[in-house]
Amino acid sequence: MTTDAKTETGQTTPPQGGHVSPPADHAETAKTTIQRIADLRAWLFLAALIIGFELWSRLSFGGTFIFNPFNITSIAVFAVAPLLLATGQTFVIITGGIDLSMGFIMGLAAVVAAHVINWATPGMGMPLAVLFGALVAIGVAMIPGFINGILVSRLRVPPFIGTLGMFGVARGVAFLLAGGTTVPVQNSFFAALGNGRIWGIPWIVIITAVFVLVMHYILSQTRFGQHNYAIGANEQAARRAGIDIKAHLLKLYILSGMCAGLAGFLYAARFSAGAAQAGEPLLLDSVAAVVIGGASLFGGSGTILGTVAGAFVIAVIQYGLVFINVEPFWQFISVGVVIIISVLIDQAQRRISGGRQSE
């Protein structure tokens, strides 16, 4: 009977045990399953890594990896700065841009926070000086973000070049302000913020989690987030729909500077010191986290939740390899391999949806 029904509707697929559905509908379902797997790939990577390290840990020294609270908090603390950079980077990459200056904006903010808190502590007292330092550091970090935004939106400089220039400027200014060295902070409240815990969770992890949640809300639920996706997919369409592209891009790069500023402030809190090179190795990690998290460097796709998974994939690889006593250089190789696999999955998914489209 099933076969008859199919011939009648002109469907050419072989009968599949009584499963009758309209062809278009069927194709859409199959496609979304593949898409869903591709969208979740960062979380699948993360699960695989955790299972792998857990097995290794149990087999070689009989202890647990992931059920050890010390390991979990260490990984979380480890992920704070790259995740904050990657959060800002996600917004930028979705529009088809990139912000190469974030690493040194983070260093600049760390140095500024250290100086300002040292300067303000005698006059304001410890907690107020820290708050003041946070505001100034994040405010200062938004200046190079603002300049990036002007370069990209008004002066039509490609993001890669504009933010590369700002990479150099922020780097130089950060080192000049730091006097070429690290700037220690004398403020025990600041140290407590950077290393203290509540219910066993480090403060800086809580601050980061709240901030990232707010960013997730902005990207997924607000007009700003929606326009971010639209600009990444089709800038001309967004402009014709009445979206002010220039204003949006300006806000976007300020936002990304702000993320780097918060990362720099929390870095200074954790080490009770500001260092110009604080974010130097993290910039490419942040881009990697965004890509592993499912964003395309061509723009138009990406989510904060994906980026969170991507950042944790990198953090788990880095921490886990140290934990199982593998030479640290394997970290680079592993992260590199994960990036490549991730992009291959993205390409495969594109081929599939491209094929469907031309049908």
Next chain:
Amino acid sequence: MSEATPLLEVRNLSKSFGAVQALCDLSMQVAAGEVVALAGDNGAGKTTLIKAISGVYRPSSGKVLLEGEEMNFSSPQEARERGIETIYQDLALADNLSIGANIFLGREPMTKRWGFLPVMDRKKMADAARETMALLDFHVNRLDAPVSNFSGGQRQAVAIGRAVYWNARILIMDEPTAALGVPEQRKVISLIHQLKAQGRGVIFISHNLQDIFAVSDRIVVLRRGVMAGERRIAETTHDEVVKLMVGG
């Protein structure tokens, strides 16, 4: 065509760019429920004309009247607010967004979650998408899918749907069938018939005479920025239109 006030009237419109006169003293009208085809060779001034109507260009002289009222648009947004919507050849859709999100692009409706948190009203967008697309006789089952999943004709319908949802009274369509396969072209032609039946005015640019004859009531032929001729479709032939276009 001298009955009631036409929906859209272009009166003695001229537009020059420096020394180049792109459009010279052109007048035309579009009535409600009428489809007017705009034909002419490349550089004849079709694009200049629709851009002057839709607020992209300010005319050098002459007027654009909407229901007898003189319009002075300084941007396409203003024209759109008054109900003149242009559907571009390259569609102007954000491929990664759903139909609803595209309909509402730039004017997303907001609602409050838990009574305080402003969020985009996705349900309203999806409902509007379903209703609007049904109005165009186009039924989708997955309203959350990005429009890149749909075919060229379906995407054209989304672009038209956006104009319809925002109550466009005049739709200007620049080569709406150019990038489509034959069955998809048919679909777009039937969409234009629907718009006509709903009492909207349509200005339709095409190089395809077959399409023009299939859907238009009237044809306006431009040549080098001036009106080369205006004919009722019922009273003309392919040959005559071609002659008007090339000049002879």
